[in-house]
Amino acid sequence: MAGFRGVFAAIVLLTTSPAVANDAVESISDCLGPYGYDPVAEDPRRCIGLVADPCLNAPEGAATLSMTQCIGKETKAWDVILNRDYKALITRLDEAQTEKLKEAQRAWLTLRDADCAFPHEFVRGSLSRPMAAECFHAHTAERVLFLRRYINFLEW
Numbered sequence: 001m002a003g004f005r006g007v008f009a010a011i012v013l014l015t016t017s018p019a020v021a022n023d024a025v026e027s028i029s030d031c032l033g034p035y036g037y038d039p040v041a042e043d044p045r046r047c048i049g050l051v052a053d054p055c056l057n058a059p060e061g062a063a064t065l066s067m068t069q070c071i072g073k074e075t076k077a078w079d080v081i082l083n084r085d086y087k088a089l090i091t092r093l094d095e096a097q098t099e100k101l102k103e104a105q106r107a108w109l110t111l112r113d114a115d116c117a118f119p120h121e122f123v124r125g126s127l128s129r130p131m132a133a134e135c136f137h138a139h140t141a142e143r144v145l146f147l148r149r150y151i152n153f154l155e156w
Helices: 003-015 018-032 052-057 064-090 095-122 127-154
Strands: none
Touching: 018 064, 052 064, 064 095, 064 127, 095 127
């Protein structure tokens, strides 16, 4: 599984320029709104696919490698936001809460990695890469939204 994670990380890093990642982070962050934003007003899931979907819907987005690249660009942006939000939440917690969040984050990483290794066993072909990329993308975006619920609660 560690080998798969390394391969996926290499694909994302090789196919995503820093400028694109910064634009993607900014677009998604703008869509999510500031901390304390009322998520009931608009479903934050509308922000998932903001970067990847237009790329995937372009004619060149239909190839397997292109699909993986499109999804990887957005996943990298969500990962930047995840790390930023995780740090923002940690700074607001006491020691016991911090330890529980770290434990939960480790468990989430284990679950994500196991879930996202499955497409390689399920498909066993070139389509497994974009399927795994989409898995990492979905897990990462959903984790951001999950952690933001706590931050938003603290900001209200």
